[in-house]
Structure formats: structure tokens, C-alpha cells
Amino acid sequence: MNETIQRQGKDDDRIFQPLTFRSGLVVKNRLFRSNVSGRFDHYDGHGSDARIKWETSFAEGGVGCIISSFTPVSVRGRILVNYAMIDDDDKIPFWRRIGKYVHEAGTRAFPNDPVQSGSCKYIMQLSHSGRQRDGGGVENVFNRAQSSTNRNDYFHGILCEAMTKSEIHEVVQQFAEGARRAQEAGLDGVELHGANGYLITQYLSSAINDRSDEYGGTLRNRARFVLEIIDAIKQKTHGELHVQLKTNAADFDNALYPWRKPGNTLNDALQVCGWAIDAGADAIHVSSGSIFPHPRNPPGDFPVADAINWYDIMLSSGVNTRFNYKIFTNRWLGPLFRLWWNYRRGVAYQDIKQGVNLEFAAAMRRELPKEIPVIVTGGFQHRGVINDALRAGKVDGVSIARPLIANRDLPKLFYQEMDWADASWMPADKWPLRHRKPCSYCNKCLFNDLENPLGCYDQTRYPTYDVMIDEIMEVFKDLEQYQSACTGTPPGPSSPQAPVDLKPLESQEGDHAA
Amino acid sequence: MPPKERLDVVAAAYAQRRRRIVFAIGMLLALVVVAIFWYYLRPLPVDYANAKEHFKYGSIGSDSYDGIPLAVWRILPETFPEYLPHGGENYLRAIALRDQQQPPATPARLSLSKTRNPSNHIEGYSQFGFMFESGRELPVGFSQRRVYVDRVGLNCAVCHSSTVKVNSTDQAYKLYNDPDWKPVFIGKPEEYRVLVLGMPAHAMDLEAYFTFLFRCAEDGRFTSDILLAAIDRAAAAGRVPKLSLIESAIIKRSIGTLRSTLLTRRKQLHYLALLPHSAGDVVSPQFGPGRVDTFSPYKSIQFGFPLDGTFGVSDYPSIWNQRPREGMNLHWDGNNQSVFERNISASLGAGTTPVELDMNRMLRTAAWIGSPPPNRAAELKSGPELIPLKTEELKSPFPRHGEMKIPNYPFAVNSVLAAEGAKHYQEYCASCHGSNGDWSRALIDDPLDNA
Numbered sequence: 001m002n003e004t005i006q007r008q009g010k011d012d013d014r015i016f017q018p019l020t021f022r023s024g025l026v027v028k029n030r031l032f033r034s035n036v037s038g039r040f041d042h043y044d045g046h047g048s049d050a051r052i053k054w055e056t057s058f059a060e061g062g063v064g065c066i067i068s069s070f071t072p073v074s075v076r077g078r079i080l081v082n083y084a085m086i087d088d089d090d091k092i093p094f095w096r097r098i099g100k101y102v103h104e105a106g107t108r109a110f111p112n113d114p115v116q117s118g119s120c121k122y123i124m125q126l127s128h129s130g131r132q133r134d135g136g137g138v139e140n141v142f143n144r145a146q147s148s149t150n151r152n153d154y155f156h157g158i159l160c161e162a163m164t165k166s167e168i169h170e171v172v173q174q175f176a177e178g179a180r181r182a183q184e185a186g187l188d189g190v191e192l193h194g195a196n197g198y199l200i201t202q203y204l205s206s207a208i209n210d211r212s213d214e215y216g217g218t219l220r221n222r223a224r225f226v227l228e229i230i231d232a233i234k235q236k237t238h239g240e241l242h243v244q245l246k247t248n249a250a251d252f253d254n255a256l257y258p259w260r261k262p263g264n265t266l267n268d269a270l271q272v273c274g275w276a277i278d279a280g281a282d283a284i285h286v287s288s289g290s291i292f293p294h295p296r297n298p299p300g301d302f303p304v305a306d307a308i309n310w311y312d313i314m315l316s317s318g319v320n321t322r323f324n325y326k327i328f329t330n331r332w333l334g335p336l337f338r339l340w341w342n343y344r345r346g347v348a349y350q351d352i353k354q355g356v357n358l359e360f361a362a363a364m365r366r367e368l369p370k371e372i373p374v375i376v377t378g379g380f381q382h383r384g385v386i387n388d389a390l391r392a393g394k395v396d397g398v399s400i401a402r403p404l405i406a407n408r409d410l411p412k413l414f415y416q417e418m419d420w421a422d423a424s425w426m427p428a429d430k431w432p433l434r435h436r437k438p439c440s441y442c443n444k445c446l447f448n449d450l451e452n453p454l455g456c457y458d459q460t461r462y463p464t465y466d467v468m469i470d471e472i473m474e475v476f477k478d479l480e481q482y483q484s485a486c487t488g489t490p491p492g493p494s495s496p497q498a499p500v501d502l503k504p505l506e507s508q509e510g511d512h513a514a
Numbered sequence: 515m516p517p518k519e520r521l522d523v524v525a526a527a528y529a530q531r532r533r534r535i536v537f538a539i540g541m542l543l544a545l546v547v548v549a550i551f552w553y554y555l556r557p558l559p560v561d562y563a564n565a566k567e568h569f570k571y572g573s574i575g576s577d578s579y580d581g582i583p584l585a586v587w588r589i590l591p592e593t594f595p596e597y598l599p600h601g602g603e604n605y606l607r608a609i610a611l612r613d614q615q616q617p618p619a620t621p622a623r624l625s626l627s628k629t630r631n632p633s634n635h636i637e638g639y640s641q642f643g644f645m646f647e648s649g650r651e652l653p654v655g656f657s658q659r660r661v662y663v664d665r666v667g668l669n670c671a672v673c674h675s676s677t678v679k680v681n682s683t684d685q686a687y688k689l690y691n692d693p694d695w696k697p698v699f700i701g702k703p704e705e706y707r708v709l710v711l712g713m714p715a716h717a718m719d720l721e722a723y724f725t726f727l728f729r730c731a732e733d734g735r736f737t738s739d740i741l742l743a744a745i746d747r748a749a750a751a752g753r754v755p756k757l758s759l760i761e762s763a764i765i766k767r768s769i770g771t772l773r774s775t776l777l778t779r780r781k782q783l784h785y786l787a788l789l790p791h792s793a794g795d796v797v798s799p800q801f802g803p804g805r806v807d808t809f810s811p812y813k814s815i816q817f818g819f820p821l822d823g824t825f826g827v828s829d830y831p832s833i834w835n836q837r838p839r840e841g842m843n844l845h846w847d848g849n850n851q852s853v854f855e856r857n858i859s860a861s862l863g864a865g866t867t868p869v870e871l872d873m874n875r876m877l878r879t880a881a882w883i884g885s886p887p888p889n890r891a892a893e894l895k896s897g898p899e900l901i902p903l904k905t906e907e908l909k910s911p912f913p914r915h916g917e918m919k920i921p922n923y924p925f926a927v928n929s930v931l932a933a934e935g936a937k938h939y940q941e942y943c944a945s946c947h948g949s950n951g952d953w954s955r956a957l958i959d960d961p962l963d964n965a
Contacts, residue, residue: 141523142522142523159523316522319524319527
């Protein structure tokens with residue numbers, strides 16, 4: 001499987017090689033759009049045209065596969081409002097549309113390449129926030145977040161309660177139902193978000209899970225939750241749907257507060273992935289960091305000014321948020337926190353582009369079965385770096401989120417053997433790269449997402465502020481091909497209840513009299 | 515009233531945290547208050563490293579919450595001189611004599627030299643036979659304790675110390691036959707009055723002192739305004755220290771309580787002969803100097819018995835050589851064999867109460883005068899049930915003979931008169947007290963039992 005295709009006149013390029021999974025899924029190249037969220041959708045979780053446009057813009061840019069944004073399997077498991085959800089069958093039509101448009105858009109990326117003109121795949125990321133519920137919305141004002149533990153999220157102080165066994169079974173079924181809906185919507189697979197501190201991590205991590213029942217304690221017990229989910233999905237989808245697991249190679253739970261336990265190690269992660277593969281996982285997606293955001297994820301800076309501007313939306317979410325906000329807004333403590341954030345990443349700022357999780361992924365690649373591809377995320381945006389990693393067999397694919405937001409046609413750029421490293425000497429007329437800038441890892445998109453539409457907010461990359469805003473607002477521009485009208489279904493519930501026909505009072509009386 | 519809004523989980527958690535913070539701050543404040551009380555306001559008496567000084571001036575508890583504020587006590591003689599013995603005539607004469615010999619300095623000079631003029635209370639309380647050592651503000655037998663303000667009370671030495679008048683310093687040294695002992699002279703040097711600890715206070719008139727306090731309290735001028743004004747006047751003249759604002763506020767509040775306490779005692783001791791009486795009142799015999807009614811005050815104050823018309827005025831005893839007295843018939847009526855109990859009862863007689871009795875300090879005095887340790891007393895079968903005490907709590911051990919020196923008779927003995935007295939003793943005393951002073955352990959022939 002995965003034979004190398006020599007491209008005409010190209011060097012030993014490994015990025016534009018198709019990747020075949022044991023589930024039968026074939027991705028045309030090794031570039032994945034990693035899951036990255038954005039507040040584009042309706043409050044109740046119905047998707048919007050803006051999200052369709054957002055996702056297709058990446059497909060048109062040439063990535064082989066798009067992993068959807070954080071898609072909650074229940075309202076209680078959302079991280080922010082205005083994210084498309086998969087908690088009900090009435091969401092299926094939207095996901096069917098997005099799948100269709102993404103597939104189509106992928107074919108437009110490289111129309112002349114026999115392989116790369118294939119469709120862009122679309123994998124839904126099934127997710128549950130657990131206690132990392134940054135903004136639960138009005139539906140969740142009176143409940144605590146579900147988690148493996150009763151201890152609050154230690155960064156924001158988001159309140160949570162340990163799930164009962166019946167709640168665990170209910171959530172497992174919610175994941176399975178989500179997978180079934182993704183299958184019915186014609187999507188190419190699902191990914192379980194078991195990384196970055198969300199619910200599955202809260203079970204896996206030895207630093208967070210403090211249960212004493214069969215879902216806590218030993219690693220096998222902590223992994224029981226995710227293995228049950230994989231099993232339930234396999235049953236519900238008759239084993240026909242591609243399932244992959246995104247997981248932490250290591251938790252680094254003590255990154256922010258050194259007195260905390262470090263959490264799971266690489267060996268733990270390898271063991272969990274082994275079990276997951278045995279249970280039916282078709283690929284492993286490697287990340288790190290037991291909370292989100294974490295100094296290692298998304299790798300980059302801590303933008304204090306943006307934190308001051310946009311973190312305020314979380315003030316009512318947890319019991320540490322006011323304290324955090326005071327730190328961010330303090331003249332001395334805010335910059336100190338930023339220094340601390342960058343120091344505790346453990347990777348120098350200029351080395352982020354080498355991939356903060358690459359060596360972890362390489363270790364996993366060595367240890368895990370060859371037929372299970374390992375995809376890695378974390379700061380990649382250089383063709384040379386990615387190609388080297390693929391050539392060395394360290395990973396089978398690379399997922400990119402924020403650098404792709406900055407330059408959505410990055411795959412096209414790579415396709416033409418362009419790299420940021422060449423930008424200094426490449427003639428300006430040869431390639432517009434001279435006029436563009438790579439992602440600066442400023443992480444302003446991370447904080448803007450709390451209140452604003454997702455996009456690149458690094459003003460230094462744009463000639464003017466308005467140009468930047470225009471690019472961000474691009475997703476809301478009315479394009480006929482994405483209008484809901486073209487499918488004949490309005491946004492919102494696919495089969496709305498017919499409104500009750502209320503007759504005027506007099507006529508009712510009249511009927512009665514008659 | 516609109517319905518109470520339901521708090522969401524985060525607001526409820528914040529509210530809970532606020533309650534916890536308020537509770538923690540409250541606890542912290544309480545700790546601070548306790549610490550302030552413990553280090554600054556805790557009732558602590560003035561203590562003395564020297565056991566002899568402790569006997570003279572150390573506290574046994576009578577200076578606690580019922581103690582008279584020192585500032586008030588100091589100005590009572592000059593505010594109410596008419597209630598002093600002899601209508602205050604001797605007091606005023608003594609003051610006049612003192613001022614004639616050493617005219618008081620002006621306040622300006624005092625502030626320069628940072629000294630004070632002598633206070634009038636020394637002359638005042640000397641009228642009752644209290645003995646002021648040179649340079650001491652309190653007489654022997656008075657202790658001091660700070661209960662928000664400095665207060666004074668009585669201790670053992672007030673009834674069991676007095677002076678012996680000798681003819682010369684050489685004769686004073688004969689009292690103890692000890693070259694290391696230095697005599698303390700009370701009063702004018704030429705009077706040669708040597709302080710002897712443990713002897714009966716033969717010149718001290720306790721009834722007159724109590725009567726003086728009662729009559730002061732009865733007086734309409736015994737108000738906080740008048741007394742504080744008197745203190746201010748005395749302070750302006752440099753005789754007493756100036757009150758701080760806090761002290762003056764506390765004293766202002768405490769004078770009413772002091773007055774009602776004194777008046778209560780006055781009602782309980784209404785039979786004292788020196789108090790004014792109506793015709794037909796039952797009146798006790800006047801105590802006179804060196805004598806006291808030992809049990810009538812107990813009956814009326816501690817027990818609240820109705821007055822039965824019986825009085826028992828007797829001499830103060832000496833308190834030397836206590837160890838052999840354990841097991842003897844103690845008190846004047848011989849109704850108890852425990853020296854420990856006798857010490858407590860005597861302390862209550864000096865003005866302390868069962869609650870305020872400072873047991874450890876009292877026992878320090880008891881050890882010094884040679885009392886047996888309390889645990890040994892508790893082993894005795896007879897007598898009332900005693901409080902078990904740990905001797906480890908006491909810093910002072912109980913030496914076999916005590917540390918208080920027992921004096922010799924300093925004067926020559928007339929052998930003719932002594933022989934005659936011996937005959938009288940054998941005739942009238944020996945039947946009860948044993949012949950040849952052999953420390954009989956029991957009443958040999960109790961006439962009451964025979965009756």
C-alpha cells in the first residue's frame with residue numbers, strides 16, 4: 001500500500017503522495033487541515049453557509065483531507081456557542097452539504113494533476129468538551145460540566161462533576177450516534193478528539209482522572225472510556241466508517257503550574273494507541289498538552305493584548321477566570337505570564353516550525369503497526385520540514401491548522417516546490433510568495449475566536465487593518481453556489497414542525513356555534 | 515418583594531468562595547484579636563523573680579477583675595480624707611509635714627527631671643498601718659495586676675507582716691543572727707521599725723481599711739467624673755502619672771462597677787463596728803489593729819448566711835514553720851487538718867474569689883513559707899475533698915523547711931517573769947495546747963465535745 005508516485009519533473013516529493021488507510025479511505029496527499037474551530041454557526045448547533053465557505057476554502061487550497069472543527073456530540077459537551085454540532089439527526093443535512101461541497105472543492109485545487117485533482121476528504125471530529133467548557137451557553141447555565149473528576153478545570157476554574165456510569169454510557173452512545181450521523185451525511189470518517197484536555201483526555205490523563213471505579217486508576221481503566229466509544233462507533237456504523245483517534249503523545253499537565261502532576265507519558269500514549277488500534281482505530285493523530293490552550297498547543301505566543309480584549313467573555317465561565325483576567329490586564333503580570341507561557345512550551349519560538357510534536361510522532365510511528373498511519377500536528381508550514389519528516393518515515397501525514405488559516409493555498413505553494421525558506425531570493429514575478437508572509441505563531445486567532453469570526457488577526461501580515469478584516473469577512477460574502485436556497489433547504493432544522501394553524505377567536509366561536 | 519433569583523453554578527461557586535473568604539478573614543481577625551488580648555490585654559500580675567518579693571507584693575488573685583484600679587486607689591485618701599482614721603487629721607498633718615520638709619516641685623521642673631512628687635496615698639494608707647518600703651508605691655501586702663488597667667489587691671503579707679521596733683541597727687541584726695540579712699526599715703530611719711515577714715500584722719487595722727473603702731463608695735462624690743477630675747488634678751501637680759485616653763475611658767466605665775461591688779460588700783459586712791449604725795443594729799466588736807473577725811465575713815460573703823450575732827475577733831497568727839502544721843487542727847476552731855486548704859481559705863479571706871484565685875502564685879507563696887506540697891495534703895483522709903494538683907506546674911519546689919526565715923526574739927528575756935508565765939501556761943493553756951510546747955496533734959480536751 002501507499003506506493004510512491006513519481007511526479008513528472010519533480011524532486012523526491014512525498015507530500016503529494018496518496019495515503020491509504022486500512023478502512024479504505026484514500027487521501028490524495030499528506031496534508032490534512034487539522035481541526036480548528038470558529039464561531040460561524042447558529043446558536044443551537046445548526047451549521048451555516050459561512051462554515052461551508054470556510055471549509056471549502058481549505059479544500060480549494062489543496063489539502064488532501066479536512067478534519068472538521070470541534071463538533072460536540074451533545075449540547076452539554078460544547079466548548080463555545082455558534083459551533084456546528086452533531087447532537088441530533090436534524091443536523092445531518094448540513095453535514096451532507098458540507099461534505100458534498102468540500103469533496104467538490106477539492107477537485108478544483110489541482111485540476112490538471114491526475115491524482116491531486118481528486119476530491120478533498122472530510123472527516124468529522126466527534127468531540128465532547130468535558131470540563132473544558134469555555135462558554136457553555138444559556139443551555140448550560142445551571143449544570144456543571146461532565147468530567148471524569150469533581151475537581152474544577154485548573155486554568156479557568158470551570159466547574160465540573162464526575163460522570164456517573166449511566167452518564168458515561170449515555171455519552172458513549174452520543175459519540176456512536178454522532179458517528180452514525182456522519183456516516184449518513186456521507187462524510188469520509190470520524191476522528192475522536194482524545195487530545196488537548198477534552199473529555200476523552202480527562203479520562204486518559206493520570207493527572208486529571210481521579211476515579212476509583214473501572215474508569216479510573218490503571219491506564220487500562222482510564223482508557224476504557226475511549227475504547228468503549230470506538231467499540232460503540234464500530235457497532236453503530238457496522239465497521240464501515242473510518243475512525244481515527246487524536247491523542248496526546250504526552251500530557252505536560254505541569255506546563256502552566258509546575259506543582260501539578262505531569263500526566264500521561266509517551267509510553268502511556270503508545271499503550272493507549274495500541275489498544276485503540278486493536279479496538280478498530282484506523283489512524284492516530286498526534287498532539288500534546290492536557291489543556292487547551294496549552295503552551296504547546298497551539299504552539300506559539302500568548303497575545304496579551306488580545307487576551308485582554310477577548311478573554312472577558314469567559315469571566316462568567318469559571319471561578320478562576322476573574323483571577324486570570326486580572327493577571328492578563330496587569331501591567332507587569334501580563335507580560336510575565338507571556339514570558340512564562342513561552343518558556344514552558346519547552347520549544348524555542350524559532351523552532352516551532354520544525355513541528356513541536358514531530359519526534360513524539362516519530363516514536364509512535366516506530367512502535368505502532370505499519371498499516372496504521374500516524375498524522376502529526378503542531379506548527380508545520382514549511383515544505384522542506386514536512387518533506388523531510390515524510391521521507392524519514394517519521395510520520396505518514398501532517399495536519400496543519402493555524403498556518404493554513406494564514407495561507408490557505410499553502411498546498412498549492414508546496415505543489416510548486418515553493419517554500420518560505422526560498423522567499424528571500426525568489427524573484428517577485430516568479431511567485432507571489434515575496435509579497436506574503438508565513439504564519440507568525442502569534443496565536444491572535446486563538447483569542448479572537450472567543451468572540452469573533454475565525455481568521456488570521458496578525459496585522460503585521462497585511463498591508464492595512466481593513467485588508468485583514470476583509471479577508472476574515474470573506475466567509476460571510478454571499479456566494480450563490482453556497483446559498484442554502486440552491487439545495488432547497490433553509491438553514492436550521494431540516495424538517496421543521498409545521499406551525500400550528502391558529503384560527504381567529506371569532507371564527508372558532510362561529511364554528512362551535514355552527 | 516421580587517422572587518429570589520436563582521444563581522447559576524458559577525455565580526453560586528463564587529458566592530461560596532466569597533463566604534469562605536469572609537469566614538477565613540473572620541477567623542484571621544479573631545486570631546488577631548485573641549493574639550492582641552493574649553499579648554497586651556491578658557490579665558497579668560506584676561511578678562517577682564525573688565520569692566521574698568513575691569510574698570510581699572506578688573499576686574494571689576485578689577487584684578483581678580474585682581481589684582480596685584490603681585489610679586483610683588491612689589487618689590481615694592486625698593479625695594475622701596474624712597473617712598481615714600481620726601477623721602483624716604493625722605493624714606493631713608503628715609502631708610503638711612512632708613510638704614514642709616520637702617516642698618513639692620513645680621510641674622515644669624518635674625518634666626525636666628522626669629520625676630514625680632510623692633503621692634499623697636502613702637501618707638493616707640499608712641494611717642491603717644500599712645507599711646510602705648522606701649521607693650515603693652504599694653505597701654507590703656498589696657499586689658498589682660493589669661486587667662485592662664492596673665489594679666491592686668491584697669495578699670498574704672498584708673496580715674502576716676509587721677515591724678519590730680528595735681533600739682539600734684545592731685539589735686535589728688539579732689533578729690535573724692545572719693550577717694547576710696539586711697534589715698528593711700519602715701517609716702522614719704530614727705524609729706528603727708524593722709520589717710519582719712511572717713509575723714502577725716499587729717499594727718494593721720483591716721476593718722478601718724474596709725470601712726474607708728465602703729464609706730468612699732457610699733459617698734455621693736464617688737462618681738467617674740469627680741474621681742477622674744481628681745486624678746487629673748493630682749497628675750497636673752505631678753503626684754500621680756497621667757492617664758492615657760484608653761485608661762481613662764476604661765476607668766470611667768469601671769468606676770460604676772467598682773462602686774456597686776464595694777456597696778455589695780458593705781451590705782454584706784454591715785455589722786462592722788466602724789460603719790455608721792442605727793440603734794438596735796447588731797454590731798460586731800471593733801477589730802482594732804492586729805485583729806480580725808475570721809469567720810463572720812465568710813458567713814456573710816461566701817456563704818450568704820443570715821447574721822446570727824456571733825462574732826469571733828482574734829489576733830492574726832504568725833505563719834512561720836508551716837510544715838509541722840499539716841495534720842494539726844487548723845483554723846481558729848481546728849476544723850481542718852490540711853494546710854493546703856487553710857492556704858486557700860486564707861487567700862479567700864484576703865479578697866480573692868474561688869474563680870479568681872491565682873493558684874500557682876498562691877502556691878509559690880505557700881512553698882516559700884514552708885507549707886507541705888498540696889498533693890501530700892490531698893492524701894490525707896480527713897478534711898474535705900481537695901482539688902488534685904500537679905506539682906510539675908509549679909516552678910518552685912516545696913522545700914522541707916520553707917525559705918522564709920524564722921526570726922529570733924531580739925530582746926532580752928526576763929527569766930523571773932518567764933518562770934511565772936510558765937506556771938500560768940501549765941495552769942490555763944496546757945490542757946489544750948500541750949505541755950512544753952510539744953506540738954500536740956489534736957485538741958487534747960475539747961470542752962465543746964465534752965458538753
